[in-house]
Amino acid sequence: MTEMAGKTVLLIEDEPNIIEAIGFILSRDGWTVHTHSNGQTAIEAVETRAPDLIVLDVMLPGRSGYDILKDLRADAATAKLPVLMLTARGQMKDREMALEYGANRFMTKPFSNAEVLEAVRELAAL
Numbered sequence: 020m021t022e023m024a025g026k027t028v029l030l031i032e033d034e035p036n037i038i039e040a041i042g043f044i045l046s047r048d049g050w051t052v053h054t055h056s057n058g059q060t061a062i063e064a065v066e067t068r069a070p071d072l073i074v075l076d077v078m079l080p081g082r083s084g085y086d087i088l089k090d091l092r093a094d095a096a097t098a099k100l101p102v103l104m105l106t107a108r109g110q111m112k113d114r115e116m117a118l119e120y121g122a123n124r125f126m127t128k129p130f131s132n133a134e135v136l137e138a139v140r141e142l143a144a145l
Contacts (some may be wrong), residue, residue: 026143027051029070031061031087032105033079037128041074044132045139058082062090065097072142074135075122077106077113085120092121101142105130 028045032038033056042052055064058079065073073091077084084104091097102124104117109127117125123145124138 026072027053027068027070028072028074028139029065029068030054030074031058031064031079031084032056032074032076034076037076037105040132041135044136048136048140050139056080058084058087061087065091065100070100072101072103072139074103074105074139077104077108077117085116088117088120088122101145103135103138103142 026049028050030038030041030052032041032054038054038056042054045052053068053070055061056079059081061079061082075084075087088102088104091100091102102122104122104125105128106113106125107128114125123142126134126138
């Protein structure tokens with residue numbers, strides 16, 4: 020898919036198997052994938068990498084994905100950045116919180132590679 024050329028994604032996740040799986044499917048689809056696994060320094064990573072899209076885990080060491088998302092939405096530079104949230108807990112309140120804080124999509128683990136790829140492609144088209 021050539022329209023993906025030059026697209027970068029920042030994957031903020033601390034589980035190595037998930038980092039590997041998502042990194043693999045997205046890079047195979049033509050994405051440049053950067054990873055970051057610390058919640059406390061995630062905002063700095065976003066500022067440094069300036070990704071086109073973020074895949075953000077809810078449960079991170081140091082800081083929750085919800086707090087990171089709130090900060091991203093509060094900053095004019097990242098307010099419109101597409102964010103796909105991942106969580107191991109798929110309760111309705113988690114989904115509602117993610118959407119309330121401004122996530123563009125919400126996905127519960129475990130997910131299929133096809134689901135992630137489809138969501139990322141959709142967000143890239145925003």
